[in-house]
Amino acid sequence: MSLCLSFSKTGNPADVLELIERPLAPLTGHEVRVHMRYAPINPADLNFIEGTYGRAAHPPAVPGHEACGEVEEVGPLVTSLQKGDVVIPLLGTGCWSQHLTAAELHFAKLPPGIDRVQAAMLRVNPVTAWHLLKKYVPVTEGEWVAQNAANSGVGRALIQIAKGLGIRTVNFVRRAELIPELLALGADFVFIDDEGGLAAAKQMLKDEKITLATNAVGGDSAIRLMDLLSPGGSLVTYGAMSRRSLKVPNKFLIFKNLQLHGLWISRWFEESGTAELAEVLEPLTKMVAHGEIVTAVDEIFPITDFRKAILRAQEGGRSGKVILDLA
Incomplete structure (x- = not known):
């Protein structure tokens, strides 16, 4: 079983989000299961839950546009990733979960020593x-x-x-x-x-x-x-x-x-091919890994304190991003 944040209707995130448990299905084909570690709370995430984002939500849904984690298990046909690899999802949403399962092409591999919190904020x-x-x-x-x-x-x-x-x-x-x-x-x-x-x-x-x-x-x-x-x-x-x-x-x-x-x-991510994604992510990954791009962090909250995290993310005058610790 694995925990995730989900909402069954759109509205104020602090009110409609719930922490739920869901089973982990066996992997098939090119599927990869990633143990998610950290995820930032972005304005787009809050808008998605509120129902005011450019892409309509279809509850029940798991929010979260970006995160970072490690590969926990791979399907029998996976060739580009292996257990222990550090990755970020390239999916449009669904990152506020302890585990994320998707085809291997929906993950980008990062250097093993990269800071996981900073890597979680690379994609957007x-x-x-x-x-x-x-x-x-x-x-x-x-x-x-x-x-x-x-x-x-x-x-x-x-x-x-x-x-x-x-x-x-x-x-x-x-x-x-x-x-x-x-x-x-x-x-x-x-x-x-x-x-x-x-x-x-x-x-x-x-x-x-x-x-x-x-x-x-x-x-x-x-x-x-x-x-x-x-x-x-x-x-x-x-x-x-x-x-x-x-x-x-x-x-x-x-x-x-x-x-x-x-x-x-988000639309660019949807329309870009693998080569174009790599062309952009490669130099940015190096800059993050070398500390040339550093995103300020205000506070890190465990997933169980998600309401406190949401309320903090909605406040003005923060010193940086609010991060969910998904482990």
């Missing part, structure tokens, strides 16, 4: 940040990228990845106390996300070009990023933290010819 935020930097505009060493929500999981990953690639970042946050820690993380400049911060960024940049800006907020914050972009630049929207629509002033389309894109990393 670092992959999103890498995609933002690599898939829309060719940004090269020494050039600038701007972003709002720079203290978010994706924002922090983007700062660290950009630093490793020699790309410079202009970052916007809502609270001044976040500025020193983002500068210590490798950000080149950090400003408050308001009109004063925009003016300061423009003064700092002078005639420097910014061809890429990443938007996780929407509303006025996105307009400020568009104002900062150089003519012909691209704005990539991957979140809407303000819950305000993206309204584009006509002048940015007519006179600046800005390009607008949207990114939902």
Whole structure:
């Protein structure tokens, strides 16, 4: 038997989640059983349980978009994995479980010595940040990228990845106390996300070009990023933290010819082939293993304290990710 978190109806995660026990079936063919170790609680996980995510939940369902674990058993036809291998699931959901069984192609093998907690947070935020930097505009060493929500999981990953690639970042946050820690993380400049911060960024940049800006907020914050972009630049929207629509002033389309894109990393995972997944995961895995991408952790809760973990993840002012210890 194995424990997992499940919900039979959508709603407030702290109310609808239940810790249940379910049997472990014998493995067949290419199936692999992974003993899951750690899983972060992401906003997408909470939205999925609430029924407000881009993909509808079909309860009863096990949530959890990412995690890390070790292979416990393999089916008779498995060739790419063996018992003891460290892996992360590539499935869209179902990670908040002590055991996860799926075909071997749905797992990515990681180096044996990698930090399991950090590895559990590899699939979503670092992959999103890498995609933002690599898939829309060719940004090269020494050039600038701007972003709002720079203290978010994706924002922090983007700062660290950009630093490793020699790309410079202009970052916007809502609270001044976040500025020193983002500068210590490798950000080149950090400003408050308001009109004063925009003016300061423009003064700092002078005639420097910014061809890429990443938007996780929407509303006025996105307009400020568009104002900062150089003519012909691209704005990539991957979140809407303000819950305000993206309204584009006509002048940015007519006179600046800005390009607008949207990114939902879950869809990219669904549509990507094995080679494309490997192309992205390989360099990111090395960066995580070498400590070049470090995701801050607020608190780790055992799976039996899942309600405390959910409530903590819903609070503002945390110092990092809330993690479920699934063992």
